[in-house]
Amino acid sequence: DLDAIGLDLEPPPPGASGDGRWQEMATKLDLASAYEEIGDKEGARELLEEVLKGGDGDQQTKARAMIARIG
Numbered sequence: 001d002l003d004a005i006g007l008d009l010e011p012p013p014p015g016a017s018g019d020g021r022w023q024e025m026a027t028k029l030d031l032a033s034a035y036e037e038i039g040d041k042e043g044a045r046e047l048l049e050e051v052l053k054g055g056d057g058d059q060q061t062k063a064r065a066m067i068a069r070i071g
Contacts, residue, residue: 025055029062041070
């Protein structure tokens with residue numbers, strides 16, 4: 001039964017275990033970083049704006065830093 005195998009390489013931070021919203025925002029941060037790497041600044045910026053609206057404090061801080069970096 002392969003359904004029981006987790007694919008998360010990093011555990012969520014304390015207080016966020018099992019929180020789907022936290023994971024969604026973490027994924028958006030990862031995608032924004034990938035978009036930045038391929039030069040799609042607008043795509044990255046859109047994702048980061050979503051993180052600013054729905055992420056936790058740490059995620060929002062990371063999103064702000066990325067927005068400042070990509071301009």
